Structures are given as structure tokens and as C-alpha cells.
Amino acid sequence: MFFQFPSIEEIFPFIIATIIIISGILLFKIGLVVTKAESKTNFKWVAVSFLLQYGVTLFISAPMLLDMVLTFMTGPTYNYRGPDPGIIAMVVIFSAFIVVNLINMIHKPGIKRSIVITLLILGPIIGSNYLIFSSLGNVM
Numbered sequence: 001m002f003f004q005f006p007s008i009e010e011i012f013p014f015i016i017a018t019i020i021i022i023s024g025i026l027l028f029k030i031g032l033v034v035t036k037a038e039s040k041t042n043f044k045w046v047a048v049s050f051l052l053q054y055g056v057t058l059f060i061s062a063p064m065l066l067d068m069v070l071t072f073m074t075g076p077t078y079n080y081r082g083p084d085p086g087i088i089a090m091v092v093i094f095s096a097f098i099v100v101n102l103i104n105m106i107h108k109p110g111i112k113r114s115i116v117i118t119l120l121i122l123g124p125i126i127g128s129n130y131l132i133f134s135s136l137g138n139v140m
Contacts, residue, residue: 010135013131013132013134013135014131014132014135016131017127017128017131017132018128020124020127020128020131021050021054021124021128023124024050024054024121024123024124024125024128025046025047025050025051027120027121027124028046028049028050028117028120028121029041029043029046030120031116031117031120031121032046032107032109032117035109035113035116035117036109036113037107037108037109037113038107038108038109039106039107039108040106040107041107045106045107049102049103049106049107050121052102053098053099053102053103053121053125054125054128056095056098056099056102057095057098057099057125057126057129058129060091060094060095060098061091061095061129064083064087064088064091065129065133066133067083068083068133068134069133072134092122092126095122095125096118096122099118099121099122099125100114100115100118101114103117103118
């Protein structure tokens with residue numbers, strides 16, 4: 001049916017991913033305060049900056065994650081073991097590099113402090129991406 005709502009078990013991962021994203025924004029704000037960032041540290045800029053970083057990492061990891069979704073949607077035609085670990089490592093390193101530079105460019109804490117902030121927020125970003133894309137196959 002077109003207007004049929006999914007059950008709560010199918011929506012629950014998206015609710016948890018939203019909570020993880022909100023906690024990531026709070027961790028980002030705490031990281032900026034602790035590292036004494038120089039500019040744009042009010043909550044509006046922090047939230048926009050975090051969502052920008054989240055979107056960039058989502059865009060970078062989209063081909064790998066969409067492969068996982070397509071495999072779940074087409075059914076078990078072959079023994080799928082997930083993305084290659086080398087590709088996962090490269091995506092995480094490239095995403096971390098981009099996020100470090102975005103934080104340094106927007107908030108100006110310096111490269112070393114940006115690395116510390118990135119280490120704080122990369123967990124919620126990766127966790128919420130994984131939850132969203134792993135549960136997309138169940139909803140469709």
C-alpha cells in the first residue's frame with residue numbers, strides 16, 4: 001500500500017541514528033569549547049558545520065553504502081560479506097582528512113586541535129551512517 005506506515009521495529013534504527021547525530025552535535029560543541037576554537041562557536045554554526053561534515057562523509061561513503069543496500073534489496077544471490085576492508089579504511093581516512101580541513105577552515109582551532117575534534121565526532125558520524133544504510137534494506 002502507498003500510504004501504509006511501517007512498523008516501529010522498522011523505524012527504530014532511524015530514531016537511534018537521529019539521537020546519535022544529536023549527540024554528535026553536542027560532542028562537537030564540547031570539543032570546540034575544550035580546544036578553544038577561535039570563531040563561529042555559537043550553537044547555530046556548530047550544528048550547521050556538523051551537518052555539513054555529516055553530509056560530506058555521507059557523500060564520500062555513499063557508493064560503498066549503496067552497494068550494501070542494493071545487496072539487501074536484491075536478496076542473497078551470492079555470499080555477500082560486506083565492503084572490502086581496504087576500501088572501508090580508505091573511505092574513513094579520506095573522510096577524516098576532509099573533516100579535519102573543514103573544521104580548521106570554519107572554526108579555526110588549528111590542525112592538531114582539529115584532529116582531536118575529528119576523533120571525537122567521527123564515531124557518531126560513522127555509527128549513524130551505518131545504522132541508516134543497514135536498515136534501509138529492511139524498510140523497502
